[in-house]
Amino acid sequence: MLRWVALVLIVLLIALQMKLWHGNGGVREVETLRAAVKKQGEDNDKLQQRNQALGADVDDLKHGEQAVEARARAELGLIKPGETFYQVVEKPGANQVPAPAASTGAH
Template sequence: MAIKTKPLNKIQATIGLSLLLFAIMVGVAVFSDDGVMTVFNFNDDLEKLKQGNASLVQENKGLQKEIEALKKDPLAVERVAREKLNLVRPGETVYRIVPHPDKP
């Protein structure tokens, strides 16, 4: 028993071909290198960059305050010289406490 099929008319063939091409276009749009999935990945990267920028803005504000303090406040200059450069005033004696090594 052979199954008889009707040949497709022009409208049905055109609709079928159109649906096939549409499905291919959607697949390419979603899964290609420049597709929708890539856009979602770019959005994630954008959020990470925005967070990084926000932290850098805060760091820059802190550094700007430190710069202003160093320009105007001599005590701030002295603090930086003592803490970061290990400088002392003339005539000061520096005492260093060295922990005693534990004896076995």
């Protein structure tokens, strides 16, 4: 009789361990959810920083005349009366670095 009780308890223990490790809501699922929550928290922090930067830009545009002027100059080509606009156009290939000259001659 005692042997049967011990056997039933061992089988029950094994079944509970299987459910704990592999069942719905088990250890693996909890670890996966923890990793997902951590990643989402990091994403939220990045987005919050971006939102703060955009909020600062909006505040500058609402209250700062210089920010509006700078953006109008950069994006719309604003030129004030009396100013002269100069556009510098580089020649094609001007960005390339010249190749070093080959050395010729005996020592």
